[in-house]
Amino acid sequence: MASSNTLTQQQKPERSLSPWQIARKKFLHNKLAMISTVFIFIVTALSFAAPFLAPFLSPIPDVSRVNIGSMNIPPNGEHILGTDKSGRDVLTRLFYGGRISLLVGFSATLMVITLGTLVGSIAGFFGGLVDNILMRFTDFVLNFPFLVFVIVLNTILRDTIDGVSVLILVIGVLSWGGVARLVRSKVLAEKENEYVLAALSIGCSPFKVIRKHLLPNVMSTIIVQATLIFASMIVVESALSYLGFGVPQSVPSWGNMLSSANEPDVLQGKPWIWMPPALILTLTILSINFIGEGLKDALNPKSLR
Amino acid sequence: MLKYTIRRLLGMIPMLILISIVVFSLAKLMPGDSLSGEIDPNNTDPQYIAEMREKLGYNEPLPVQYFNWITGFVQGDFGKSTKYKRPAFDVIMEKVPNTLFLGVMSLIITYILAFMMGMYSGRKPYTLGDNAIAGINYIMLAIPSFVAAVFAIYFFAFNLNWFPFGGSVDILVETGSAEYYLSRLHHVLLPALVLGAMSTASYTQFLRNDIIENSRKDFVRTARAKGTPMKKIYNIHILRNSIIPLVTFLGFDFAALIGGAIITETIFTYPGIGMLFLDSVTTRDYPTLMALTMLLSFLTLAGNLIADLLYGVVDPRIRLE
Numbered sequence: 001m002a003s004s005n006t007l008t009q010q011q012k013p014e015r016s017l018s019p020w021q022i023a024r025k026k027f028l029h030n031k032l033a034m035i036s037t038v039f040i041f042i043v044t045a046l047s048f049a050a051p052f053l054a055p056f057l058s059p060i061p062d063v064s065r066v067n068i069g070s071m072n073i074p075p076n077g078e079h080i081l082g083t084d085k086s087g088r089d090v091l092t093r094l095f096y097g098g099r100i101s102l103l104v105g106f107s108a109t110l111m112v113i114t115l116g117t118l119v120g121s122i123a124g125f126f127g128g129l130v131d132n133i134l135m136r137f138t139d140f141v142l143n144f145p146f147l148v149f150v151i152v153l154n155t156i157l158r159d160t161i162d163g164v165s166v167l168i169l170v171i172g173v174l175s176w177g178g179v180a181r182l183v184r185s186k187v188l189a190e191k192e193n194e195y196v197l198a199a200l201s202i203g204c205s206p207f208k209v210i211r212k213h214l215l216p217n218v219m220s221t222i223i224v225q226a227t228l229i230f231a232s233m234i235v236v237e238s239a240l241s242y243l244g245f246g247v248p249q250s251v252p253s254w255g256n257m258l259s260s261a262n263e264p265d266v267l268q269g270k271p272w273i274w275m276p277p278a279l280i281l282t283l284t285i286l287s288i289n290f291i292g293e294g295l296k297d298a299l300n301p302k303s304l305r
Numbered sequence: 306m307l308k309y310t311i312r313r314l315l316g317m318i319p320m321l322i323l324i325s326i327v328v329f330s331l332a333k334l335m336p337g338d339s340l341s342g343e344i345d346p347n348n349t350d351p352q353y354i355a356e357m358r359e360k361l362g363y364n365e366p367l368p369v370q371y372f373n374w375i376t377g378f379v380q381g382d383f384g385k386s387t388k389y390k391r392p393a394f395d396v397i398m399e400k401v402p403n404t405l406f407l408g409v410m411s412l413i414i415t416y417i418l419a420f421m422m423g424m425y426s427g428r429k430p431y432t433l434g435d436n437a438i439a440g441i442n443y444i445m446l447a448i449p450s451f452v453a454a455v456f457a458i459y460f461f462a463f464n465l466n467w468f469p470f471g472g473s474v475d476i477l478v479e480t481g482s483a484e485y486y487l488s489r490l491h492h493v494l495l496p497a498l499v500l501g502a503m504s505t506a507s508y509t510q511f512l513r514n515d516i517i518e519n520s521r522k523d524f525v526r527t528a529r530a531k532g533t534p535m536k537k538i539y540n541i542h543i544l545r546n547s548i549i550p551l552v553t554f555l556g557f558d559f560a561a562l563i564g565g566a567i568i569t570e571t572i573f574t575y576p577g578i579g580m581l582f583l584d585s586v587t588t589r590d591y592p593t594l595m596a597l598t599m600l601l602s603f604l605t606l607a608g609n610l611i612a613d614l615l616y617g618v619v620d621p622r623i624r625l626e
Contacts, residue, residue: 142609143320143609144602144605145564145602146564147567148564148602149598151567152586156331235449238451243568244587258451267459278455278456281449282444282452285449
């Protein structure tokens with residue numbers, strides 16, 4: 001009985017790790033990337049749980065209203081991070097703010113990646129005239145001064161639709177150029193392989209080849225790029241909100257919270273109002289960058305770690 | 306090279322036309338008279354508006370309007386600023402020197418810092434100093450420029466009192482005196498440092514990696530075998546090779562400075578075209594806004610062109626494409 005058991009075990013060859021499993025193993029061994037992942041996970045969880053956490057965090061959980069009785073209180077036992085100039089609890093707003101900042105960052109990234117991948121893969125796969133037209137268009141979009149046009153477009157559109165969606169839309173439409181170029185160059189290299197020729201010769205439609213064969217092979221590049229774009233989109237959102245051209249002032253976001261530092265009096269004398277969002281924003285960006293580096297390492301089959 | 310330059314310059318023309326069409330369409334989408342600024346926004350008399358519209362040619366077909374606007378624009382007629390009641394061209398040109406000064410200073414600081422840090426790191430990789438520099442660079446890359454600006458003002462201007470926290474010059478000093486220029490320099494240093502922080506970090510890392518890579522090449526071994534001092538090898542033989550790819554970054558920097566200037570100038574209340582741009586949005590000074598949008602787009606395009614041309618200088622293969 002025992003011998004037959006070992007026999008079946010021997011017959012089953014040990015499966016080698018798939019590329020994704022190797023990547024996961026490498027990533028799990030990268031300390032910096034793992035710490036960053038945990039940090040981002042905690043920030044996200046706290047931000048999205050903000051409405052439920054708010055009653056436990058401060059005596060005034062409502063951050064949408066001005067509380068005249070409790071303005072500019074320095075950090076104490078009741079308000080762990082103090083209150084701002086409108087009497088709103090800084091810690092509670094920090095969590096609510098994270099929700100908007102992360103949401104805008106994520107949606108804009110999703111849009112940028114989708115548009116960029118679509119344009120890049122079509123241009124790269126079909127080549128010729130299609131490629132020429134699409135890439136000239138990409139050059140055209142890339143030649144706009146990004147911040148200038150975001151602000152101008154946002155000014156024109158912000159009264160028509162609600163502020164947050166306009167911001168996501170405007171940022172997304174203006175920043176897919178880099179991804180398109182990158183995906184195109186990867187697809188160009190990848191489509192020379194025989195398996196693409198084989199797929200085409202058995203009658204696969206071009207879009208099926210792109211979807212089933214080419215995209216999975218350029219996915220690792222796209223994932224790494226998406227991480228880095230996510231970080232830069234959070235920066236764009238908060239910078240615009242800081243300047244007063246991002247999400248409406250009534251919606252708490254890290255950038256909006258930071259804009260109180262525009263007043264010299266707050267900047268100099270009440271650092272508890274602007275420092276928490278500044279620190280958490282920087283730490284978030286730093287963590288996302290570390291995750292991106294970790295992913296780049298993990299997904300690169302040539303890296304040694 | 307000349308052929309390549311001419312080809313790139315000609316390639317810019319359709320881009321310029323397309324951008325001008327986009328700016329024109331945006332201006333048309335803006336409320337009121339955002340191109341000429343001749344219609345008084347406070348006068349709501351319908352007859353007055355109708356008369357002015359007729360006089361300014363706003364009842365003509367759009368292509369004709371576009372043509373009239375663009376011919377005026379290339380001759381320096383940017384419309385009239387509704388806020389300052391003066392030609393937008395004059396308003397903008399007043400601020401250009403400040404922004405240029407800020408940009409140049411920022412580039413100088415970037416290059417000095419990046420060369421110092423990059424050469425040290427490249428020469429002594431994986432040492433404590435290199436790791437410290439890498440750590441600083443990581444933070445400089447991650448910290449958004451406006452957060453860096455806020456921290457810089459808090460620490461260097463308010464707590465340490467090393468730098469003024471805003472403006473471009475001390476209002477008490479006499480224009481043209483030596484003190485005046487020193488004061489201007491003093492005012493520009495902190496914003497320039499913040500503006501250049503991100504490119505400093507990427508230059509440093511690039512230079513470091515390039516120096517390490519070059520130091521393993523055969524020409525270094527030959528030089529060492531011949532008895533050239535290490536200092537000379539690093540400062541002359543290797544550096545000369547590592548500078549070349551850095552040159553191509555200059556054009557991209559140009560474009561990045563434009564976006565950066567908007568944020569940095571506003572936070573430091575430094576009166577340049579970046580701050581004027583945001584001011585014109587908040588005060589609804591649309592003619593100035595549109596003229597600036599056009600101008601900044603041109604500058605970005607010029608920056609990209611410079612980057613391309615420098616690329617052609619450095620890497621002759623590009624020219625043949």
